[in-house]
Amino acid sequence: MAVLRTERLLLRPVRADDIDALHAIMRQPQAMAYWSTPPHSTLAETADLLDAMISIPSGEGEDFVIEFKGRLIGKAGLYRFPDIGYLLDPAFWGRGLATEALRAVISRAFEVHRLPRIQADVDPRNAASLRLLARLGFRETHRQARTWLVGGEWCDSVYLALDQPDCSAVRTTA
Structure with missing residues (x-):
């Protein structure tokens, strides 16, 4: 799998030794407030996610960890x-790092993988x-109620899409 570099970030394949850094993020209620699972209470929960990231079959997906100044800060x-x-670790919110990481992922999806469309599923409470996705050019396609059961609570979904011809918002100007 590729390594992506942006102005401030390194996006690289996950490694087994990333487990502690990932768990430190995924155990935080603020980081996991709109995730598809509750905050991770055990290292085993994070190990399952790490294993899933490592074992994505080639040609079916591509998931990276995000490093900022040598520190793993998200995925x-x-x-x-x-x-x-x-x-993203909440300690790094508000700095444009998620935008920077997603621009690299989106550009690769269209330019290397030749995907015609990228989709996102977002909890409607996650303003x-x-x-962020609207700034990158994503448009809402539809909504659905009760799509995720997280910690005993049903959550809804807003579905968004970015079609390849609409991706000018993700490209940076030189």
Whole structure:
């Protein structure tokens, strides 16, 4: 799998020794507030996610961990083509790092994998994520109620899509 470099970030394949850093993020209630699972209470839960990231079959998806100044701060990728997902340590929110990581992932999805469309599934309460995806050119396609049962609570979904011809918002100008 590729390594992606942006102005401030390194996006690379996950490794087995990333487990502690990933768990430190995934055990945080704020980081996991809109994730498809509750915060991870055990290292085994994070190990399952790490194993899933490592074992994505070639040609079916591509998921990266995000490093900033040598520190693992999250993950971003297409965990299953054409579905995008991302998670960032709240200590690094508000710096444009998620936008920077997603631009690299989206560009690769269109330019290397030749995907005609990228899709996202967002909890409608996650206003920051909805704004981020809108800035990148994603448009809402539909909504659905009670799509995820997370910690005993039903959550809804807003579905968004970015078609290849609409991806000018993800490209940076030189």
